[in-house]
Amino acid sequence: xxxxxxxxxxxxxxxxxxxxxxxxxxxxxxxxxxxxxxxxxxxxxxxxxxxxxxxxxxxxxxxxxxxxxxxxxxxxxxxxxxxxxxxxxxxxxxxxxxxxxxxxxxxxxxxxxxxxxxxxxxxxxxxxxxxxxxxxxxxxxxxxxxxxxxxxxxxxxxxxxxxxxxxxxxxxxxxxxxxxxxxxxxxxxxxxxxxxxxxxxxxxxxxxxxxxxxxxxxxxxxxxxxxxxxxxxxxxxxxxxxxxxxxxxxxxxxxxxxxxxxxxxxxxxxxxxxxxxxxxxxxxxxxxxxxxxxxxxx
Amino acid sequence: xxxxxxxxxxxxxxxxxxxxxxxxxxxxxxxxxxxxxxxxxxxxxxxxxxxxxxxxxxxxxxxxxxxxxxxxxxxxxxxxxxxxxxxxxxxxxxxxxxxxxxxxxxxxxxxxxxxxxxxxxxxxxxxxxxxxxxxxxxxxxxxxxxxxxxxxxxxxxxxxxxxxxxxxxxxxxxxxxxxxxxxxxxxxxxxxxxxxxxxxxxxxxxxxxxxxxxxxxxxxxxxxxxxxxxxxxxxxxxxxxxxxxxxxxxxxxxxxxxxxxxxxx
Numbered sequence: 001x002x003x004x005x006x007x008x009x010x011x012x013x014x015x016x017x018x019x020x021x022x023x024x025x026x027x028x029x030x031x032x033x034x035x036x037x038x039x040x041x042x043x044x045x046x047x048x049x050x051x052x053x054x055x056x057x058x059x060x061x062x063x064x065x066x067x068x069x070x071x072x073x074x075x076x077x078x079x080x081x082x083x084x085x086x087x088x089x090x091x092x093x094x095x096x097x098x099x100x101x102x103x104x105x106x107x108x109x110x111x112x113x114x115x116x117x118x119x120x121x122x123x124x125x126x127x128x129x130x131x132x133x134x135x136x137x138x139x140x141x142x143x144x145x146x147x148x149x150x151x152x153x154x155x156x157x158x159x160x161x162x163x164x165x166x167x168x169x170x171x172x173x174x175x176x177x178x179x180x181x182x183x184x185x186x187x188x189x190x191x192x193x194x195x196x197x198x199x200x201x202x203x204x205x206x207x208x209x210x211x212x213x214x215x216x217x218x219x220x221x222x223x224x225x226x227x228x229x230x231x232x233x234x235x236x237x238x239x240x241x242x243x244x245x246x247x248x249x250x251x252x253x254x255x256x257x258x259x260x261x262x263x264x265x266x267x268x269x270x271x272x273x274x275x276x277x278x279x280x281x282x283x284x285x286x287x288x289x290x291x292x293x294x295x296x297x298x
Numbered sequence: 299x300x301x302x303x304x305x306x307x308x309x310x311x312x313x314x315x316x317x318x319x320x321x322x323x324x325x326x327x328x329x330x331x332x333x334x335x336x337x338x339x340x341x342x343x344x345x346x347x348x349x350x351x352x353x354x355x356x357x358x359x360x361x362x363x364x365x366x367x368x369x370x371x372x373x374x375x376x377x378x379x380x381x382x383x384x385x386x387x388x389x390x391x392x393x394x395x396x397x398x399x400x401x402x403x404x405x406x407x408x409x410x411x412x413x414x415x416x417x418x419x420x421x422x423x424x425x426x427x428x429x430x431x432x433x434x435x436x437x438x439x440x441x442x443x444x445x446x447x448x449x450x451x452x453x454x455x456x457x458x459x460x461x462x463x464x465x466x467x468x469x470x471x472x473x474x475x476x477x478x479x480x481x482x483x484x485x486x487x488x489x490x491x492x493x494x495x496x497x498x499x500x501x502x503x504x505x506x507x508x509x510x511x512x513x514x515x516x517x518x519x520x521x522x523x524x525x526x527x528x529x530x531x532x533x534x535x536x537x538x539x540x541x542x543x544x545x546x547x548x549x550x551x552x553x554x555x556x557x558x559x560x561x562x563x
Contacts, residue, residue: 149403156371157417157468158393167416171407248407250450 036218044218045225053207061204062230064120065192068127069185076132076184077177080139081169097136105130105191109198123195123203130191131184135177142176143169175249178242185238189231204230322350322504323383323394323471325370330379332362332369338377339365343530345523352498352505352539354515357525358561363508366525367474370506371397383472393421396465398475403461404449410460411436411445417468435463438497455486459493466497472504480510491517495540512557516550517542524560531560 015038020026022037036044048054082089083097105126112122150168159167196205208223325347333339339362347353357363368374369381372391381388383395391397396417404413414432423431436442439459441452449457458478465473479487491514498505509515515522520539524531534553538544 147402149399150405152368152371152373152391152397153399153403153405154416154420155373155391156393156395156397156474157420158391159420163420168405171405174407246407248448248450 036221040218041221045222048222057202057204057207060202061192064123065127065188068124069131069188072128072131072135072184073181076135077139080136081143084140084143101133106194109195119199119201123192123200126195127188127192130187134183134187135180138176138180139173142173146172175246178246181238182235185235193227321471321502324349325472325504326382328380330381331377332365333377335377341529345530347504347506349504350502351520352507352518353521353523354519355506355508355523355525356510356512356515356557359510361525363525364476367476367506367508371395371474393468394470395472395474396470398461398465398473398478400477401454401481404457406449409446409448410441413460414464414467417464421468431467435467439463439493455482455490458482458490462494462497466501470503475507477508477510512554516554522557524557
C-alpha cells in the first residue's frame with residue numbers, strides 16, 4: 001500500500017511542478033512561457049476524448065503495433081531458436097542478420113515505401129523490424145545458455161528433437177525470450193509513432209505531428225500523454241504475461257526491498273490481534289503471498 | 299528402442315511363468331576407446347555388464363567415469379571398439395537406458411509430478427495413467443504430498459529422489475547413475491542408498507553406478523570396476539553386497555583396502 005502511495009505522490013509532484021512552472025510563466029534559462037499548463041492539456045484532453053478522431057487514432061495505432069509486435073515475436077523466437085540450434089542456419093542467416101541489425105528500423109522507411117503497396121503495411125513492417133532484433137538476440141542467448149543436462153535427460157528418456165524443442169528449449173528459454181519482448185515492445189512504440197509521423201494516416205503519432213504543424217501545443221501534449229499511457233499499459237501487459245509464464249523461476253531474490261518493509265508491516269498487523277513475539281512476523285508473508293505480491297507490483 | 303522395452307513388458311508375465319524374469323539388459327564394451335574426438339579418456343576397455351547386476355565404478359576424478367556412463371547412455375559415440383546392448387550395437391540414446399545425473403537435471407518449470415510424467419509421456423502413456431503412475435512413484439520415494447511443488451522448493455536430497463523416480467518410472471532396462479548422491483550430506487546419502495536398493499528391488503534393471511565414494515561402491519555393487527590411468531584397472535566381485543552389517547566382513551575389508559591402494563589414497 002505504502003508503495004502505491006509513493007508512486008502516486010511522485011506522479012502528482014511532477015504534475016504540480018509542471019503546473020507551477022507554466023502558470024507562473026517561468027523564464028529562466030528554460031522557457032516555460034510558451035508551454036501549455038496542466039489544466040490546458042487536461043481541457044484539450046477532455047475535448048479530444050469526446051470527439052471521434054481520438055478513438056480512431058488509438059485503435060489504429062494499437063492495431064499497427066500489436067500486429068507488428070506479434071509478428072516480430074513469432075519470427076524472432078523462431079529465428080533465434082533456429083540460429084542457436086543449427087550450425088547451418090547460423091552460417092546461412094547469421095551474417096545477413098548481423099548486417100541488417102545495426103540499421104535503425106526507422107531508417108527502413110524508404111524500403112517500406114518501395115516494398116509495400118500501402119502505408120499501413122509499411123508501418124507494420126517497420127514496427128515488426130524494430131521488435132524483431134531484440135527478440136531474436138535474447139532468444140538466441142537464452143537457448144545457447146540452456147543447461148545441457150536438461151537436453152541429455154530428455155534424450156535418454158527417448159525424446160526426439162521435437163520433444164526437446166517443446167519440453168526443454170522453448171520453456172527453458174522463456175525467461176530470456178520475455179526479456180527480449182519487453183525491450184521489443186518499447187522500441188516498437190518508438191517506431192510506430194515515428195513511422196506514423198512520417199507517413200501515417202490517422203494514428204496517435206500522425207495526430208501529434210498534425211497538432212504541432214498547426215501550433216496546437218496542448219494537442220501535442222495530449223498525444224504525448226496518450227503515447228506514454230499506451231506504452232506503459234502494453235509493456236506492463238508483456239511483463240505480467242512473462243511473470244505468469246515464468247512463475248517457476250526462484251523469484252524471491254528479485255524483490256529488491258522486500259525484506260525491510262515486510263516484517264514491519266506484518267508485525268503491525270499481527271500485533272493488533274495479539275501481542276506476538278518478533279518471530280511470527282515472518283510467517284504471514286509466506287511463499288504464496290510473496291508470489292502474489294510480485295504479480296501485481298510490476 | 300522404447301518398443302523393445304514395451305514388448306518385453308508385455309511378455310514379462312509369460313517370462314515369469316517360464317522362470318525367466320530377467321528384464322535387465324546386457325551391456326558389453328570390447329576394445330573400446332572412449333572420450334571426445336582428439337581427447338580420449340579411456341582406452342582398451344573390455345567390460346561385460348550382466349543383466350540385472352549392479353556394477354559400481356570408482357576412480358580418481360577426471361579418470362573418465364562420466365565418459366564411460368555417457369557412452370553407455372548413447373550420448374557419446376565410442377572412438378573405437380564396439381559397444382553392444384544384448385548383442386546389438388548401441389547407437390544413440392534410448393528410453394531403455396535411463397541416466398541419473400548428479401544434480402539439477404529436473405526441469406525446473408515442471409512440478410515434481412510433471413517431471414516424473416515426462417518419460418511416461420514420451421513413451422506414449424495416456425494422461426490419466428501417467429498421472430497415476432507418477433503419483434505412485436512419488437509415494438514410493440516418500441514425496442507423495444509434494445507432488446505439486448517445483449524442484450527449487452524442495453531440498454537437494456528430495457530432488458534426487460524425484461530424479462530416481464523419474465529414471466525408473468518408464469521402466470528402463472538399465473539405469474546409469476552419475477554420482478547421483480555425490481552432492482548430498484553423509485546422512486542423506488545413506489538414506490538414499492537404502493532407498494535405491496529398495497526401489498530397484500523387483501525391477502530387474504541393470505545398474506551402472508558411478509561414485510567417488512569407495513564405501514558407497516562396496517555397499518551397492520555386486521561388482522566394482524576400478525578406473526585409472528586411462529583405462530579399466532580391474533573388476534572385482536564384492537562379498538555380501540547391500541548388507542549394512544557386512545561393512546566389517548574381513549573379505550569386504552580386504553577388498554576395501556585393495557581398492558583404496560589401487561586408487562592411490
